[in-house]
Every structure is written in structure tokens, then in C-alpha cells.
Amino acid sequence: MTPGFARWSLTLLAATGGLAVGIIMLMTEPKPDATGPAVIGKTITTGEAQIGGPFTLVSTRGGTATEQSFRGKHVLIFFGFTSCPDVCPTGLNNISVALEKLGDGADAVQPLFITVDPERDTAAVMTAYLRSFDPRFIGLTGGREQIDRVLKAYRVYAEKQKPEGQSGNYLVSHSGYVYLMDPRGKFVDVITGSASGEEIADWLRKHMPAPHG
Numbered sequence: 001m002t003p004g005f006a007r008w009s010l011t012l013l014a015a016t017g018g019l020a021v022g023i024i025m026l027m028t029e030p031k032p033d034a035t036g037p038a039v040i041g042k043t044i045t046t047g048e049a050q051i052g053g054p055f056t057l058v059s060t061r062g063g064t065a066t067e068q069s070f071r072g073k074h075v076l077i078f079f080g081f082t083s084c085p086d087v088c089p090t091g092l093n094n095i096s097v098a099l100e101k102l103g104d105g106a107d108a109v110q111p112l113f114i115t116v117d118p119e120r121d122t123a124a125v126m127t128a129y130l131r132s133f134d135p136r137f138i139g140l141t142g143g144r145e146q147i148d149r150v151l152k153a154y155r156v157y158a159e160k161q162k163p164e165g166q167s168g169n170y171l172v173s174h175s176g177y178v179y180l181m182d183p184r185g186k187f188v189d190v191i192t193g194s195a196s197g198e199e200i201a202d203w204l205r206k207h208m209p210a211p212h213g
Contacts, residue, residue, distance in 0.1 A: 097197025
């Protein structure tokens, strides 16, 4: 993650025997900076990883998509925006490399890019942007309220940075994690988007069953 930004680590802890799962978010005090992720200044501990939930968003493949649209696939979700200068292209590229390294195993994975900036990221804008990355990516956008509900469900931090002067340009400070959901739509784990493609591929192999044959 870019130096100078607050760091956010989200760690999934599995209890012995798999009887309990805890999730701890460790976050430093926020240091907003329009060029990269920011964080929330508090610690949250729960007995179960309550991350994810239902959504209905506009898909770059046409029409709408819900969380049910991807059942049967391991779903990788990265939140960001197309005007992001560094964190998003780095994360999306690393995911693309990971999928390439998985070979045929990538057929079981559906990567999603959900915008945190729906005011500018229309389906057409996201379609053009995603051409630079793995063709399996699907972009999802929607109205502000729709996106805010998804951000809350996945505990994503995103805050628009006020532009200087009268310029309409702005950036969005946001967390930069890759979420893995299982084929039933249950949260599995997260990894930072700054992890290398090889690291993300190894992480996926750990959580996905080995392909048969």
C-alpha cells in the first residue's frame, strides 16, 4: 500500500476444529489522502464474519446482477473506481495475474469490480476501463444508495475527497482489499490488493478445492 496512507488489516481467525470463526479489523486513525486508501479509526471484533449480503446492481455484461447471479463460483470482489491513480489498477492487475497463474482453476472464479464512485462510473465507463485487465472481470455499478448498501455490507471504507478550487475532479480514499466469497455466497477471507499475483494465486489455492482430473 502506498506509503503515508493509514493501513488497514483485516484478519480471519479460525478456531481449532472449525467450531468458531472470529474476525478482527485493526485500523489506525484515518489520514485522508485523495491518492490512496484511508481507514476507519476503530477496532471491531465479532464472533462471526458477517460480511456480504444481497445486492442488485447494474452489470457491464448488460442488465442487472445480484449476488445470486454468481452462485456456483468462487467470487473475488475488489472495490474501487476507474479514476483511481494507483491502488485500483495495481489491485486489478494483480488479480489478473493471479487468474492467469491459476490456469484452468480460474474457470471456477468470477472476479468482480464494484465501483465506489457510481456518480462517474457508469456501466459504459467501467466496460472501457476493464478492457485493460482480465476479460473475466465484470464491473458493477448502480445508484448511490445501492452502492452505499453494498459498501456497508462488505465493511468497505470509501470517502470522496473534496477537490481544490472549483474543479469537478475528485478522488476517493478507500480500502483496497480483495474479498473471497465461496460458491454459496459466504465470506471466506480477504487479502490486500497490493499482494502480488503469485501471492493471490497461492491464497486462492489454499481456499479452493483442487480441480479434479
